[in-house]
Amino acid sequence: MSHIELRHLATLAAVVDEGSFGRAAARLRYTQSTVSQQIAALEKAVGGAVFERPGGPRPVRLTPLGAVVLPHGRDLLAKAAALAETVERFQAGDGRIDIGTFHSVSNVILPTVVRRLRDEHPGCDIRLFEDEPDQPRIGDLDLLFYDATFDAASFDREVEHRKLLDDPYLLVAERGTFPEGPVPLERLDGEPMVAWPEACDQPRIEKALAHHDVRPQVVFRTAGNEALMSMVRAGLGSALLPWLVLDGTTAWTDDRLTVHPLLPALPPREIRVYWRAGRTHAPLAARAIEIACEVAETTAERLQQRD
Structure with a gap:
């Protein structure tokens, strides 16, 4: 069995639903001869007649073979309609x-x-x-x-x-730790600091500090930005955090904190999207x-x- 097309199955279902080739043709907007050709192509594909054709006004009836083909045909038509709707929604942006x-x-x-x-x-x-x-x-x-x-x-x-x-790094410190304004990098050498774990961008930043012979004393590491800020407020140490982390926080208005640019500036963190x-x-x-x-x-x- 080969060469069964969805249009053949749609024609089969229409003839069954309408009871005649003529009414199926009107529903499908085909000529009656086109309906006959579609059914003939289906019968050739499945290897036998799918309709008994009594002639006259009597409705056509499915053969036993047609009764086998019809439910599978309806199932395929439903799946094809669902696929078309899914693709249409996909192309429209849904999904x-x-x-x-x-x-x-x-x-x-x-x-x-x-x-x-x-x-x-x-x-x-x-x-x-x-x-x-x-x-x-x-x-x-x-x-x-x-x-x-x-x-x-x-x-x-x-x-x-x-x-x-580019997401630049800034120094967040307990108020009074450093004078207002930019902080020279060398002032961080030996200073107690809280930091992210040694993963992702953190090793690059610590390597950049070492390049300037600056080695802060890291006293606490955590991936939680809120925890780092809390430890800075508690006076445990300062933190180097990207601007994007601080954006939307109270870091600039918190009376226990100050935010400083660095001189020279550290290489910024780069935010990228990959696919x-x-x-x-x-x-x-x-x-x-x-x-x-x-x-x-x-x-x-x-x-x-x-x-």
Whole structure:
């Protein structure tokens, strides 16, 4: 059996529903001869007659073979209709998108991305996965936000990327620890500091400090930004944190804290969005990248105004 087409099955179902070739032709907007040709092609494909044709005004009836073919045909037609609807929704931007993220992006960039995607495509399914391993893994994610620059060999798959913004490091200290204004890097040598674990972008920053012969005394490490800020307030030590972490917090208005630029400035953290190389973007993923770039541009403008 071969060469069964969906149009043949649709014609079969229409003849059964309408009771005659003529009424099926009117429903399908075919000529009656076209309906006959479609049924003949189906019968050739399945190897036997699917209708008994009594002639005259009496309705056509399914043969035993036709009774076998019809339910499977209806099932295939339903699946084809569902597929067409799914593809149409996909092309329109609805569907599912899986996004890998990390804390800063989850707080500042992604809320706007998610809100605008849901406003534009109310039926979309957005799933977020927050993790920041030492080596980035994109897996089956549609998009991955990451706060460090890696070459393609670092990933579990070949990737492409787009840079969103440079995120400069600032010094957060207990008020009175340093004079107002920029703090020379050498003042941090031997100073007690709280810091992130030695993963992701942290080793690069500590290497940059060492390049200037600056080796702070790290007294506490945690991945929790709120915990780092709390320890700074408690006087345990200062912290080097990216601007994006501080954006939206009370760091600049907290009477127990001061925020300082560094002289010279440390290399900024680079925020990028990655996706699998050669993968055709779903409209939803492509739109998410567009919105993320717009949000990043607005965020960078806020950073300049803060400076």
